[in-house]
Amino acid sequence: MRNFARIALAAVVALVVGLALTSCTDSSQDKENRAKQDNYDHLVAQQPAGRMEYSPTREAINQWIKTWGQRGKLSYVYIQNANGEYGYFIMKGLPVPRCKMLTPTERVETTNHGVGVLAQPGMDGTYTSGSTCNAYYGFDATTGAYMEFTVGTNQSFFLFDKPMTMPEYASARQLGPTSVKDVANQA
Template sequence: MKSLARTALATVFALVVGFALTSCTDDSSQDKENKAKQENYDHLVAQQPAGRMEYSPTREAINQWIKTWGKRGKLSYVYIQNARGEYGYFIMKGLPVPRCKMLTPTDKVESSSNGVAVLPQPGMDGTYSSGSTCNAYYGFDATTGAYMEFTVGTNQSFFLFDKPMTMPEYASAKQLGPTSVKDVKSRS
């Protein structure tokens, strides 16, 4: 009786191991394509390994951006060009912020035995957003603190600087917000 039970147990174990091994070797066409793609990538990397840089101009630019904008009270000069090529400007405290930026997560990942779901989360104002307001920017006037918002798109572009521009197209720009370049210069 014990040997029969052992034989049955060994048979069940062999079947389970056999099924497990066959289920691990899926030969679907997608698996074959993925394997071919990985093998090709491995071959190309072996033939042409990525070069090694001695210096990164991208990292230098990011660090310069941090030095420029990572200070409290830094002013930004926002020049807006309309469809007719005319310029106007705002002077803001800090950088203009796209309205689609949030301080809270915009979605939550939930997983269960049924799979993974990404669920939208409400914003700080208790409403949901599609994130489609990335062409609308807001900020606060440099001297009055007034809220300002502008959009960019089909016929309007904006150019951002950390100092007033003296090139002719910018020098003749119309003041669009409460603060003028002269106001800022007189405070300095």
């Protein structure tokens, strides 16, 4: 029993000494990270964040919630192509980027070898790279037809909660099944 206690004590001492030696030999990255954190702490102490009496950002977010947080809200999506021409869709709710998911796309797993991030399958049982964030989809306002469009490479979209009357939008070509007149007639 005494030998076991001595061996256990020697193992604990060796572990403590090993950890102490390891902590004395910081890597270059550890030193750089510590310098960055020290500098940040110094700057915060010298220039603490100010205090606002009112937040226009919070007001805008709350207005966004008020605007889009209601069932049946229509969105008017105007698309401008590389030639400067406009077209439009009218959708139920907001267009959704295809990279949005209802379930987690990754799982963090800790093993003896470290921490790893593992991809998780989507609701359709397949994996995605998350590279479809420039593709949006939604459903037509009157027919419910699925619609999808992409942005980028000389194509932009502008989203409104009402039809736009400015000249470039007023002359936009109807791209989906529902027209501005169709929606006006339903109101």
